[in-house]
Amino acid sequence: MSELTLNNGITVPQLGFGVFQVPPEDTQRTVEDALEAGYRHIDTAAAYRNEAGVGAAIAAAGIARQDLFITTKLRNGDQGRAQEAFQNSRKALRLDYVDLYLIHWPVPSQGLFVQAWKEMERLYENNQIRAIGVSNFLREHLDELLKSSEIVPAVNQFELHPSYQQADLAAKCRDLGIAVEAYSPLGQGADLNGNAVTAIANTHNASTAQVVLAWHLAAGNIVIPKSSQASRIRENFAASTLTLSDEEISAITALESGARLGSDPAVASFTQL
Numbered sequence: 367m368s369e370l371t372l373n374n375g376i377t378v379p380q381l382g383f384g385v386f387q388v389p390p391e392d393t394q395r396t397v398e399d400a401l402e403a404g405y406r407h408i409d410t411a412a413a414y415r416n417e418a419g420v421g422a423a424i425a426a427a428g429i430a431r432q433d434l435f436i437t438t439k440l441r442n443g444d445q446g447r448a449q450e451a452f453q454n455s456r457k458a459l460r461l462d463y464v465d466l467y468l469i470h471w472p473v474p475s476q477g478l479f480v481q482a483w484k485e486m487e488r489l490y491e492n493n494q495i496r497a498i499g500v501s502n503f504l505r506e507h508l509d510e511l512l513k514s515s516e517i518v519p520a521v522n523q524f525e526l527h528p529s530y531q532q533a534d535l536a537a538k539c540r541d542l543g544i545a546v547e548a549y550s551p552l553g554q555g556a557d558l559n560g561n562a563v564t565a566i567a568n569t570h571n572a573s574t575a576q577v578v579l580a581w582h583l584a585a586g587n588i589v590i591p592k593s594s595q596a597s598r599i600r601e602n603f604a605a606s607t608l609t610l611s612d613e614e615i616s617a618i619t620a621l622e623s624g625a626r627l628g629s630d631p632a633v634a635s636f637t638q639l
Contacts, residue, residue, distance in 0.1 A: 367379045367380065367381055367404065367406065367606055368380045368381075368583065368606065370545055370586070370588060372497050372520040372521065372545055373518060373520050373543040373544065373545070374496075374497055374520055376465075376496050376497055376520075378407060378435050378465070378466070378497075378521075378545070378588060379405070379406050379407035379435055380583055380587075380588055380589065380606075381405070381407070381579070381583065381588075381589055381591075381602075381603065381605065381606050382405065382407030382408065382409050382435070382437070382588065382589070382590040383397070383400040383405040383407065383408050383409065383590060383591070383592065383599070384409045384410075384549065384590035384591065384592040385397065385408070385409065385410050385414060385416055385419075385420060385592060386411070386414055386549070386592055387414070387592070388414070388416055388419075388592065388594060389416070390415055390416045390418070390419055391419075392419075392594060393416040393418075393419025393420060393422075393423070394419040394420075394422040394423045394426070395423075396419075396423075396594050396599075397419065397420050397423035397424070398423045398426060398427060399596040399599050400599050400603075401423065401424075401427045401429060402427075403596075403599050403600045403603045404603050405599075405603060406429070406433055406434050406435060407434075407435040407436075407437070407588075407590075408420055408423075408424075408434070408435070408436055408437070409437040409438075409523075409590045410436075410437065410438050410439075410459075411438055411439035411441070411468075411470055412438060412439060412440065412441045412444070412451065412454070412455050412458075412470075412638075413439065413441045413442075413470060413638035417438060417455055417458035417459050418458045418459075420436070420459060421458055421459040421460035421461065422460075424436070424459070424460065424461070425460055431461075431462075434465075435465045435466070436459060436461060436464055436465050436466075437464070437465060437466040437467070437468065438455045438459065438464055438466075438467060438468075439467070439468040439469070439470040439501060440452070440467065440468065440469050440470055440482060440486070441470060441637070441638040441639060442470060442471050442473045442476070442635075442636060442637050442638045442639075443637030443638055443639035444639075445469070445473065445476060445478035445479060445481065445482040446478050446481065446482070448481075448482040448485035448486055448489075449485050449488070449489065452464075452467060452485075452486070452489055452494070452495070455467075456494070463493065463494050463495065463496065464494070464495050464496070465495075465496045465497065466495070466496065466497045466498070466499060466520065466521060467486060467489070467495045467497075467498050467499070468498075468499045468500055468501045468521065468523060469482055469483065469486070469499075469500045469501060469503075470501050470502070470638065471501065471502045471629075471631060471634055471636075471638075472500070472502060472503050472504070472507040472631055473634065473635055474507065474632070475633075475635045476635070479500075479507070479510075479511065480510065480511060480514045480515070483498075483500075483511055483514075483515055484514075484515070486498045487515065487516055487517050490517065497520040497521070498517060498519065498520060499519040499520045499521030499522060499523070499544070499545075499547075500519045500521070500522050500523075501522065501523040501524065501547075501549075502523070502524050502525075502629075502631040502634070503519075503522050503524070503631065504535060504631050504632060505534070505535060505538055506632075507631070508522070508538065508539075508542070508544075512542075518542060518543060518544065519544050520544065520545060521544065521545045521546075521547050521588065522535075522539045522544050522545075522546060522547065523547035523548075523549055523588075523590075524546075524547075524548070524549065524631075525548075525549055525550050525626065525627060525628050526546065526548035526549070526550075526551065526582075526587065527548065527550055527551050527552060527553035527557050527578070527627075528553065528557045528560075528563070528578060528581065528618050528619070528621040528622070529553050529556065529557050529621050529622060529623045529624075529625045530553065530622070530623070530624065530625050530626050530627065531619070531622050533622075536587075540586075545588055546586070546587050546588065547587065547588035547589070547590065548582055548587045548588065548589045548590070549590060550627055550628065551578065551579060551582055551587075551589045551590065551591055552575055552578050552579075552591060553578075553625075553627065554627055556625075556627075557578055557621065558574040558575060558578065559574070560621055562617040562618060562620070562621060563577050563578060563618060563621075566610065566614045566617065566618070569614075570608060570610075572605075572608055573601055575591070575598075575601065575602055575605070576601065576602065576604060576605040576608050577605075577608070577610070577614075577618070578618065579591060579602060579605035579608075580605050580608040580609070580610050581610060581614075581615055581618045581619075583605065583606065584609075584610055584615055585615075
């Protein structure tokens with residue numbers, strides 16, 4: 367599995383496994399399937415309410431801690447108490463430290479994300495987190511954060527898939543040394559049905575999901591597909607072995623349509639509590 371080096375020198379497996387919308391009662395089994403398939407990067411969040419299942423899977427797998435990369439996120443409603451919220455997540459995960467901790471959404475109407483970031487900087491300086499970053503931050507949110515921060519985020523995780531690439535935001539992140547991490551990388555399945563993706567999949571005797579994931583990997587994105595089916599989990603992981611031509615990459619890039627699927631970070635204000 368290829369790895370990317372973040373701006374503080376630590377490395378992250380480029381292809382990870384996400385557990386968004388995985389029910390708590392299914393999380394341990396699903397993560398165990400992912401670890402068995404070869405994933406070493408697991409992405410969860412306090413808002414998903416399945417951190418405990420991720421922690422149970424890690425404990426049961428018996429994989430050396432240094433061989434795993436675990437991400438979780440600060441809930442929107444916890445931005446005013448980031449230190450306490452982090453400790454709750456760390457304990458639910460049964461970990462001494464977390465590899466990457468993200469502010470889940472900026473929620474600009476609260477006016478708290480800079481305060482939360484300063485608390486996360488302290489946790490990072492105390493070696494409880496190996497890297498800190500953000501999620502769903504637009505250009506203006508990054509600008510506001512960087513005016514007051516000592517540490518540049520290591521990662522910005524946001525919606526990114528062939529039909530919604532946010533190219534300007536991705537370019538700004540890379541110019542700042544912030545790694546781009548794509549959630550909903552398959553467009554929640556909608557990006558798998560186009561003629562271009564299907565034709566490329568047929569050429570490589572691959573699945574359409576593998577083709578889109580390979581496009582992400584070629585672009586340098588960290589990517590976190592999710593599935594609850596063991597066969598699909600293994601299939602997605604095999605995307606790391608697929609190499610696309612420049613022409614094939616361009617054909618997928620041309621699918622941009624500006625079709626956002628999730629909430630708009632400029633106005634999203636839910637608490638996640």
